[in-house]
Amino acid sequence: MANIAVFIEQRDGAFKKVAWQMISQARKLADASGGEVWGVLLGGDPAAAAALAGKHGAHRLFAAGDQLERYDSERYGTALAAFCRTQKPDLVLIGATALGRDLGPTAAAKLGCACISDAIALKFEGGAWEVRRPIYAGKCFVDVVPKTAPAIVGIRPNAFVAQDGGGAAAAVTAFDAGQAQVTPRAIVREIVGSDGGRVELTEADIVVSGGRGIKGPENYVLIEELAAALNAAAGASRAVVDAGWVDYSHQVGQTGKTVGPNLYIACGISGAIQHLAGMSSSKCIVAINKDPAAPIFKVADFGVVGDLFEVLPALTKAVKEIRG
Amino acid sequence: MKIAVCVKQVPDSETRINLAAPAAKLDQTGFTRVLNPYDAYAVEEAVRIKEARGGEITAITVGPETVKETLKKDCLAVGCDKAIIINDPALAGADEAAIAEVLAAALKQGGYDLILFGIKAIDDDSGQIGILVAEKLGLPHVATITKLELGEGTLTAHREIEGGKEIVDCPLPAVLTCQKGLNEPRLPSLPNIMKAGMKPMQVVTCADLGLTPPASLVEIRQYSPPPARGTCRLVTGDDAAAAARELARVLNEEAKVI
Numbered sequence: 001m002a003n004i005a006v007f008i009e010q011r012d013g014a015f016k017k018v019a020w021q022m023i024s025q026a027r028k029l030a031d032a033s034g035g036e037v038w039g040v041l042l043g044g045d046p047a048a049a050a051a052l053a054g055k056h057g058a059h060r061l062f063a064a065g066d067q068l069e070r071y072d073s074e075r076y077g078t079a080l081a082a083f084c085r086t087q088k089p090d091l092v093l094i095g096a097t098a099l100g101r102d103l104g105p106t107a108a109a110k111l112g113c114a115c116i117s118d119a120i121a122l123k124f125e126g127g128a129w130e131v132r133r134p135i136y137a138g139k140c141f142v143d144v145v146p147k148t149a150p151a152i153v154g155i156r157p158n159a160f161v162a163q164d165g166g167g168a169a170a171a172v173t174a175f176d177a178g179q180a181q182v183t184p185r186a187i188v189r190e191i192v193g194s195d196g197g198r199v200e201l202t203e204a205d206i207v208v209s210g211g212r213g214i215k216g217p218e219n220y221v222l223i224e225e226l227a228a229a230l231n232a233a234a235g236a237s238r239a240v241v242d243a244g245w246v247d248y249s250h251q252v253g254q255t256g257k258t259v260g261p262n263l264y265i266a267c268g269i270s271g272a273i274q275h276l277a278g279m280s281s282s283k284c285i286v287a288i289n290k291d292p293a294a295p296i297f298k299v300a301d302f303g304v305v306g307d308l309f310e311v312l313p314a315l316t317k318a319v320k321e322i323r324g
Numbered sequence: 325m326k327i328a329v330c331v332k333q334v335p336d337s338e339t340r341i342n343l344a345a346p347a348a349k350l351d352q353t354g355f356t357r358v359l360n361p362y363d364a365y366a367v368e369e370a371v372r373i374k375e376a377r378g379g380e381i382t383a384i385t386v387g388p389e390t391v392k393e394t395l396k397k398d399c400l401a402v403g404c405d406k407a408i409i410i411n412d413p414a415l416a417g418a419d420e421a422a423i424a425e426v427l428a429a430a431l432k433q434g435g436y437d438l439i440l441f442g443i444k445a446i447d448d449d450s451g452q453i454g455i456l457v458a459e460k461l462g463l464p465h466v467a468t469i470t471k472l473e474l475g476e477g478t479l480t481a482h483r484e485i486e487g488g489k490e491i492v493d494c495p496l497p498a499v500l501t502c503q504k505g506l507n508e509p510r511l512p513s514l515p516n517i518m519k520a521g522m523k524p525m526q527v528v529t530c531a532d533l534g535l536t537p538p539a540s541l542v543e544i545r546q547y548s549p550p551p552a553r554g555t556c557r558l559v560t561g562d563d564a565a566a567a568a569r570e571l572a573r574v575l576n577e578e579a580k581v582i
């Protein structure tokens with residue numbers, strides 16, 4: 001029997017939707033392998049998490065709140081390790097978010113178990129978990145098999161689809177997260193938001209990105225307007241970031257963010273391999289570029305060969321009409 | 325202040341990966357190798373700290389002897405004082421846990437106040453090593469930093485999170501992983517590359533570190549090419565505006581993505 005634990009990330013009480021994507025996928029795997037799906041919540045509201053976790057397919061929710069309201073790697077790492085030692089899940093799934101990428105290896109080192117980062121697919125094959133992840137900037141996929149139980153696996157946001165199975169709220173069990181033994185040294189003094197209300201790149205359903213083709217910082221507004229009309233996140237190529245037109249937190253690519261939205265719209269971006277590294281797992285890719293030979297068209301599903309200064313305003317207007 | 329910077333030599337990002345059939349091994353002959361771009365931020369930050377308060381910087385890597393050129397040009401020539409290469413055939417194909425174990429053993433011998441890493445290597449893209457090493461050494465870590473201020477025996481770092489940043493206070497010694505935005509790495513000058521040849525570079529094995537080569541916790545089953553994407557459908561119209569309207573219609577009605 002293989003029990004899969006899914007880490008439910010919350011910040012200020014808001015849950016990351018990657019948790020429901022992972023629970024939905026874990027439920028399929030658990031049904032096939034004869035196990036249960038458990039949510040693991042640190043801090044936050046157990047009742048709210050249990051309702052959503054149950055709806056997406058979790059059987060149980062393990063919750064610990066003591067001193068865990070705000071993330072720090074020492075407290076959270078100790079808590080997740082304590083959970084694994086007592087409940088012995090076979091597999092632990094954590095969203096490959098800023099928090100998850102920190103927590104996964106921290107807990108794995110405490111447990112001496114395998115940790116695999118940023119997976120896009122997961123199966124149970126030949127009696128073992130097989131984890132697929134892109135390497136070399138997405139130019140290659142590798143299938144990795146962990147040799148320990150538990151194994152911790154980071155899952156790229158949007159790799160799986162959240163499915164509302166309509167299940168009842170998961171039964172909540174409180175657990176001792178071992179906080180009595182930790183005095184954290186690295187303390188988060190303050191959290192500062194850089195861009196209030198902005199849709200976050202790594203978890204957006206739609207991303208609109210601008211490249212050097214936008215010509216100057218004043219024209220990035222064309223990207224932002226289309227993004228706003230689509231309720232999308234706004235990204236950029238490195239050329240735009242290095243020119244100082246937007247903050248580096250917008251950069252998509254090998255040395256920027258990895259995104260996997262349903263729709264990625266690349267505007268005035270040539271499609272360099274390092275840019276593709278960050279967005280080639282997008283489900284639908286649209287390229288808007290005046291050069292028909294631009295490499296971006298090789299990965300795009302739909303393309304418009306044209307001047308973005310003419311195409312974008314018209315596209316924004318059309319989208320607004322469609323979306324009311 | 326004693327600073328260690330852990331670096332990796334990686335295939336440059338233009339490298340072509342040829343995988344005709346599913347393979348359990350990757351043919352790496354012919355790869356051009358460079359310093360991992362994220363590690364350049366770690367090296368630069370170490371050099372800036374040394375310039376501001378003095379100290380000594382040791383660059384440490386696990387890899388074959390071919391890493392010497394990269395260490396010389398991108399670490400020693402820009403301000404690191406010495407380099408340690410852990411070269412052991414038993415580590416070929418080692419996973420993150422094993423590499424972290426080896427690095428931790430080497431770092432333990434140095435008594436460093438600050439240990440810097442890049443957030444991830446651009447070849448295997450895993451982003452775990454710095455954090456694993458911190459845990460193995462029992463040190464606090466701050467990952468994905470974009471700003472660093474050092475106090476007396478403490479540091480304050482800005483760490484990138486979704487839509488914002490965390491401001492973290494941490495005592496030394498500590499482990500940090502460096503992200504774009506932290507600084508602008510300098511380029512080595514030719515005279516400095518020449519001079520770097522005189523700086524000490526030590527090659528050690530696991531046995532020299534008093535270590536049996538650690539076992540990997542994962543196994544690679546196979547490498548495969550990413551799935552091919554379909555051909556691009558060009559959407560057209562009488563003019564750019566008409567093409568844009570048609571694109572919106574196709575995305576809405578056919579692809580159903582908006």
Ligand SMILES: Cc1cc2nc3c(=O)[nH]c(=O)nc-3n(C[C@H](O)[C@H](O)[C@H](O)COP(=O)(O)OP(=O)(O)OC[C@H]3O[C@@H](n4cnc5c(N)ncnc54)[C@H](O)[C@@H]3O)c2cc1C
Pocket residue numbers: 210211212213214236237238239240251252253254255256257267268269270271272273274275278288289290291294306307308309337361
């Ligand atoms: C180690 C390393 C890491 C890197 N990491 C990244 C990364 O993370 N992300 C990243 O993006 N890049 C990265 N790069 C840089 C990458 O190689 C490219 O230089 C960069 O992606 C180019 O950005 P661009 O497509 O915006 O610009 P360009 O390549 O200059 O392309 C601009 C495009 O705009 C089109 N255009 C111009 N005017 C118009 C117009 N009016 N209407 C429509 N189209 C127009 C042009 O036809 C062209 O195709 C990295 C490079 C290295 C070496």
